[in-house]
Amino acid sequence: MSAVPAGAVDFLDLYDEAVPQVYGYLMKRVGDRSVAEDLTSETFMAGVAALHRGTADLSVGWFVTVARNKLVDHWRRREREQRSLRLAYDEGDTVVEPWDVELDVVLAHDVLDRLAPQQRLALTLRYLDGLPVVQVAHVLGRTVHATEALLVRSRAAFRRVYEEGSDA
DSSP states (O other), X not given: OOOOOHHHHHHHHHHHHHHHHXXXXXXXXXXXXXXXXXXXXXXXXXXXXXXXXXXXXXXXXXXXXXXXXXXXXXXHHHHHHHHXXXXXXXXXXXXXXXXXXXXOHHHHHHHHHHSOHHHHHHHIIIIXXXXXXXXXXXXXXXXXXXXXXXXXXXXXXXXXXXXXXHHO
């Protein structure tokens, strides 16, 4: 039986500590067990690769950051796939008034799943992850003004779909 390198033992301890946090982070945002599991797996494979290269100081925070990036990549892939299948839709300049209601969490997750991936990503980064608009723009690769417009359209779409769902 061969000896296990010390770095591998440390990695396994870190893995045991980080898996619940990474999986929970992803599951909360995607609401789909198989997708959350796949993204969690991809996250830890990136950790193994970084360990072999010696290029990262691995920690739970590092894994959560990688998980966020994997989630963004996932939504971008879905956006590209769906973009080729749907017609362009422009809502125009919709003014959204403040909306102060208590959201049904299950319905809210369902509504997010029904939005276009780019809208879902923008709302998740802004309101679930709490990033300022400037950082959301950076993650999305858009200008701040384009991101603000996307957020306005996304909130309007969320509200419309949410209200349709709560009437049922």
